[in-house]
Amino acid sequence: MLEFIIPNNILCHAVEAMLFVSVATAVLGVIITRIGISSVGFTMAHAAFAGAAIGMFLALPVTIAAIAASLAVALLLGPLSEKAKLSVDATLGVLFSLSMAVAIFFISYMQTLGQGFHASSLLYGDVISLYREEVYSLALLAVIVIVFVILFYKEITALIFHRKIAESTGIRVKPVYYGMLFIIAVSIALSLTIIGGLLLYVWLVTPAAIVYQFSYNLRHMFFLAPVVAGVISVGGAFTGVTCSLPVAPLTAVVFGVVFLVAVLFSPKRRISNSKN
């Protein structure tokens, strides 16, 4: 798609992949952080990681296995907390640890079987060996996420405001909520091999957290979060590929630094300091 600007195929695919992944995850990140389900997103990301590892080990389609595991965790969360009489937070902690254990077990085991290279892409991501079709699917994902937010903007804002009030006004909250979980699961699964299971959460939360330092307005956040994520990710891809540095970890570090700078220069921080 961007070959006319970036003639180097590897670099071009890396930039495109990072751009599309960052747009999709940043838009979803605004919803995740504002609804207050960051820990659900966190656990879904790690469950997808475990699902992908199992899928890779069993020679099943990795993306589908990742979606299934991610969704299973999101859907099991409520009933499991209820049965175990535990808070959702505690259940998330258990599921997160379990996901990590399963993922690391299978990845380590595959390394002993000589499949270490493929397995490590699940850990740290891989933007070098991408097929054109994979880039297209990421572009499609970004479009689907944006269209979802535009189509269900009313319902999403009502959910962000107050779930019970939204439900009491007759909004069909459940289809929107579960549709959102499904799209998060698909996004996580498709982004997993690009960014890696250990770093994916950085893309899901940090762009929204950065933009949140400067804006209260939800529309601005939906627009600015993918812009910030896109700029940082494309910059990371360029630098990483041209300097032979690991792209996803490098970009994740840049995200962290930008977040810290944003906090330092946030007008919200100045306002709260002046109040104190």
Place this chain on the structure above:
Amino acid sequence: MQPEAKKPLISLSGIYTAYEGDHAPVIRGLSLEIHKGEFIMVGGPNGAGKTTLLESINGLLKITHGHATVCGLDVRNKGHEVRKRVGYVIQNFTFDPLTPFSVKEVVMMGRYGKMGFFRRPSAEDQQAVERAIGMMGIKELEDRPIGILSGGQQQKVLIAQNIARDPEIMLLDEPFSNLDFLSREFVMDILEKLAESGIAIVLVSHAFDDLPDRDIRLVVMKDGDICFDRTCPSEHVEATVREASTPGAIHA
């Protein structure tokens, strides 16, 4: 006001309601009929099931046994359709001070359920929102973020959100808890006007001082059922609730 001698707007017959995951029902075999334009005060001790009753009426909680018809719809199967026609001002809300929505946006959200998917607010929706904001006297707040308002102002916004919905029934759970005495009188006047316009008002409250100066229908709940349901003068409401709620009290 005389309720119309027609089919009741709310008809509950022997209903049981339990919270998800709980085996013991909170509402136990309760029956109640409410007609168009009725103004009903629901009282009773904490834990009697007052909030559960409201959330059974609008289908937010699942009725496990019995029959429940609201606005001619079976609540057990058509919960979200019922909720489009029933306003509900919830108890114990808290909003993040940085909630990114203005008062006007929050009031408009009350219309979203009726609009359905894929529709944007129409001129009619805008008018309903303007009307509700004007009625609640919060015009000067309409562009301010809801999170920075006082509890009383937020309460008025939530009432406006429900008025904007043009409901047939309005359920209110402790709507006076954050209001000063002037605001309580103001809100009570509005509820009276809504009842006069034909909306059935079901009010759960411990604020007995601000009731309209006339006979009102009082429903007292105890242990998940109704132990008192009669019309009484507003000045006797507090004593009646107290007496009816007393353990071992016998009621007609």
